[in-house]
Amino acid sequence: MMRFRATISVLGLVLAALCAFGRAEAAEPIAVIGPLADAKRTVTLADLALIYRRKRLLWPDGAKIVPINLPASNPLRRDFSQAVFSEPIEASEGYWNDMYFHGVTPPFVAGSDEAVIRFVEQSREGIGYIPLCSVDHRIAVLLVIDSNGRAVAPAAAPPCTR
Amino acid sequence: MHLKDACSVALLSLVILNHPAFAADLDPSSSDYVPGRGFQIPNTDLTVGGYVTGEYAEHGAPVLSISNASLLFWWENDSPLKFFSEIDLQRGLTTEGSFDSQQSQYLSLERLYADYDLTDQVTLRAGKFLTPIGRWNQIHADPLVWTTSRPLVTEIAFPTSATGVMALGTVTLLGKDVDYAFYAAEGGDLRPTPNVDPFQKALGARINVDVSDSLQVGASLASFAQRSDRNELKNLVGADFLWQKDGYEVTGEAIYRLSESTSQGNERGFFIQGVAPLSEKLFAVYRYELLSSGGAVPGPQTPFISLAMGLQPQPPGMPPLPVPPPAPPSVRLNVFGLTYRYHPNLVMKIEFVEGGSNGIRAPIGVLSSISLLF
Numbered sequence: 001m002m003r004f005r006a007t008i009s010v011l012g013l014v015l016a017a018l019c020a021f022g023r024a025e026a027a028e029p030i031a032v033i034g035p036l037a038d039a040k041r042t043v044t045l046a047d048l049a050l051i052y053r054r055k056r057l058l059w060p061d062g063a064k065i066v067p068i069n070l071p072a073s074n075p076l077r078r079d080f081s082q083a084v085f086s087e088p089i090e091a092s093e094g095y096w097n098d099m100y101f102h103g104v105t106p107p108f109v110a111g112s113d114e115a116v117i118r119f120v121e122q123s124r125e126g127i128g129y130i131p132l133c134s135v136d137h138r139i140a141v142l143l144v145i146d147s148n149g150r151a152v153a154p155a156a157a158p159p160c161t162r
Numbered sequence: 163m164h165l166k167d168a169c170s171v172a173l174l175s176l177v178i179l180n181h182p183a184f185a186a187d188l189d190p191s192s193s194d195y196v197p198g199r200g201f202q203i204p205n206t207d208l209t210v211g212g213y214v215t216g217e218y219a220e221h222g223a224p225v226l227s228i229s230n231a232s233l234l235f236w237w238e239n240d241s242p243l244k245f246f247s248e249i250d251l252q253r254g255l256t257t258e259g260s261f262d263s264q265q266s267q268y269l270s271l272e273r274l275y276a277d278y279d280l281t282d283q284v285t286l287r288a289g290k291f292l293t294p295i296g297r298w299n300q301i302h303a304d305p306l307v308w309t310t311s312r313p314l315v316t317e318i319a320f321p322t323s324a325t326g327v328m329a330l331g332t333v334t335l336l337g338k339d340v341d342y343a344f345y346a347a348e349g350g351d352l353r354p355t356p357n358v359d360p361f362q363k364a365l366g367a368r369i370n371v372d373v374s375d376s377l378q379v380g381a382s383l384a385s386f387a388q389r390s391d392r393n394e395l396k397n398l399v400g401a402d403f404l405w406q407k408d409g410y411e412v413t414g415e416a417i418y419r420l421s422e423s424t425s426q427g428n429e430r431g432f433f434i435q436g437v438a439p440l441s442e443k444l445f446a447v448y449r450y451e452l453l454s455s456g457g458a459v460p461g462p463q464t465p466f467i468s469l470a471m472g473l474q475p476q477p478p479g480m481p482p483l484p485v486p487p488p489a490p491p492s493v494r495l496n497v498f499g500l501t502y503r504y505h506p507n508l509v510m511k512i513e514f515v516e517g518g519s520n521g522i523r524a525p526i527g528v529l530s531s532i533s534l535l536f
Contacts, residue, residue, distance in 0.1 A: 046334065046337075046339075049339075055332040055339070056332070057279050057285075058279055058281065064241075064242070085375075086375050093506050094406075096199075097305070097306055097535065100199060101234070102246070103236035103238070103244070105199055105200065105209070106199075
């Protein structure tokens with residue numbers, strides 16, 4: 001059993017390394033999404049940092065902001081963290097420990113792109129992010145983060161090339 | 163299977179096989195309990211969490227104790243209203259005195275307040291809250307700090323909690339995020355802890371600026387009177403900073419407190435603390451503290467103390483010698499520590515506190531603790 005686990009771990013490391021090399025060449029553009037009913041909302045990278053640190057709590061119309069994350073193992077989550085916070089996900093652990101002491105917990109996590117879309121579609125307060133190529137008619141794109149981590153207006157976003 | 167899917171499976175396999183708690187740490191959800199992130203009671207908006215600390219101290223007689231068992235409760239839903247409370251059983255079990263001694267056990271109401279999000283940048287708070295002076299006092303929970311002992315400057319110069327109202331929030335100025343808090347307290351504390359002299363009245367403000375990704379700088383101002391000396395108004399100025407990068411950390415706080423009526427109410431001091439990683443989970447900690455207080459100390463009033471201080475006995479018939487003014491008590495401490503973060507919510511610490519000058523009898527010796535955030 002131990003040998004099996006070790007083998008799986010080594011294989012996993014090799015695949016993860018391949019994955020990292022592959023992704024370095026083609027990081028996917030990220031679409032920051034909100035509900036269609038509030039398509040006129042705009043956000044910047046600085047806004048996203050405050051929202052995902054639970055420091056900005058309300059939309060301008062007074063509705064409570066509910067940010068949604070992808071799982072920590074999702075490469076898009078790591079790209080998002082790097083673009084918005086300029087740091088890997090693990091670096092925020094201390095911050096969330098401190099915030100927990102004040103009764104503030106990290107954003108909820110949805111298990112997949114589709115789960116993020118469904119939550120945002122059905123919640124007036126929600127904001128999430130998905131691969132740009134996963135955007136469809138159910139949600140509005142508030143901001144695009146290109147493959148270099150820069151913010152781009154939705155209208156000027158590069159086309160999906162998947 | 164696409165390469166991307168294979169990569170995801172591989173990453174997931176690594177996480178599950180080698181770090182079963184890792185994903186859970188980062189991915190709390192409302193229905194799952196995640197250690198160190200609290201437990202949301204199903205079908206309610208109530209979350210319960212807390213921390214517990216076991217401590218071993220050896221300054222004088224060795225003492226083993228459960229120094230803190232703290233419970234956090236908060237209620238929050240989609241409305242702008244939120245309730246938060248913390249109760250803390252201090253020294254619930256201790257071997258001090260005798261093994262069954264419970265003499266200093268106390269159930270403390272650390273915090274009890276309601277928050278109302280007035281606008282995106284202004285939250286109003288009413289109730290009992292941690293005094294926003296400096297950085298340490300607001301995140302003083304044992305699992306969140308690097309040492310078992312607490313810097314004197316973070317608790318001696320001001321009451322650590324206040325009962326009153328506060329406006330707080332985050333604004334962006336010149337491209338920098340600025341956390342602010344303005345508060346006022348009047349008429350005493352909700353269930354004050356016995357060894358704390360609470361505010362009689364207080365007015366204060368604090369700002370904290372994210373200067374860069376790795377540096378935060380804060381400043382605190384307060385004007386207050388305490389219950390034991392309600393006519394003595396004290397003015398306090400404080401400054402603090404936190405620098406973090408690649409596992410290294412340097413933090414410091416300084417305060418200067420002036421009394422408007424007597425110099426005995428004056429106090430000034432600072433600490434500076436550095437943390438360096440020795441391995442992924444083991445950290446070396448060093449802290450230097452200096453505190454100077456204007457409070458009086460006993461003068462050479464008894465023959466024993468006079469002789470011990472090198473004063474000659476007064477010959478009979480001679481006029482009394484002028485008694486020199488008492489030197490202001492001060493303390494200078496060096497803290498050398500090791501902290502092992504076994505898991506983000508489980509921390510073990512050991513430290514040696516050395517006092518070169520210890521006019522206010524701060525505890526020195528060996529301290530160790532194990533703390534769990536749950």
